[in-house]
Amino acid sequence: MAAEWSSVDARAAHNRRMNNRALIRRPGPRLADGLVTHLERSPIDVDLALAQWEGYAGCLRSAGWETIEVPGAEDCPDAVFVEDAVVMFDDLAVLTNPGAAERKPEVAGVAEAISGLGLESVRISGEGTLDGGDVLKVGRTAYVGLGGRTNGAGIQQLADHVRDRGWTVQAVTVERALHLKSAVTALPDETVIGWDPVVDWPGAFPRYEGMPEEGGAHVVIVGEGHLLMAASAPRTAELLRGRGYTVTTTDISEFEKLEGCVTCLSVRVRA
């Protein structure tokens, strides 16, 4: 145990040295009005959600990330899911055009925060729609969910923005989940993991493995061999610990009721 903690500390120190920053956005008073598509609506405890959000941000900071709070968007219930408004490709920020009309006003505040960090940005616009939750980066390939929120024009614009930077963009149909990353994410060794009942095309990825729980499909890589996961997937956390990963878990139940997961509550900036 002592060895594990000292190595977590070393990884956190590394993140601090690398100036790794994570954008987060505090949940607003209208959180309970957030969109639900694949789930039945259930009551949200807004105070508990705020405490869970603080806990999530604390996990990032403990792992050595500087958290940067994007000013709240009080009229936008889903603004806390900040990942959907911007996707980082190295030091390039792609500001999105969310597929749900209710979420489009979220982007303005995120654009300001990105500009405040001195990062270059481009935009998805016009007929093109893209939610950040649909973009799964594995190596230099970005798999992009084509489904309810992201359309072909949005994927084409994204490909045009990042091609010259050495990224390949590949569309993947998403029908059974809200976003591609609601269904799958990737481990540090580039194995794509998911929860089989909601994965439309496991064959789209060179290596795919099903996890035993829905929340087990979602990992945030917060350090070398260090994963952040939802507390709702204890069996997956154990399975991944058995593979040698350090797994930190945090309870995000109130966000899961709104179809959110650990990935969508922050945007990691490694630039």
Ligand SMILES: NC(=O)NCCC[C@H](N)C(=O)O
């Ligand atoms: N990237 C994500 O998975 N974001 C979750 C967004 C949930 C929000 N209630 C929505 O429907 O847009």
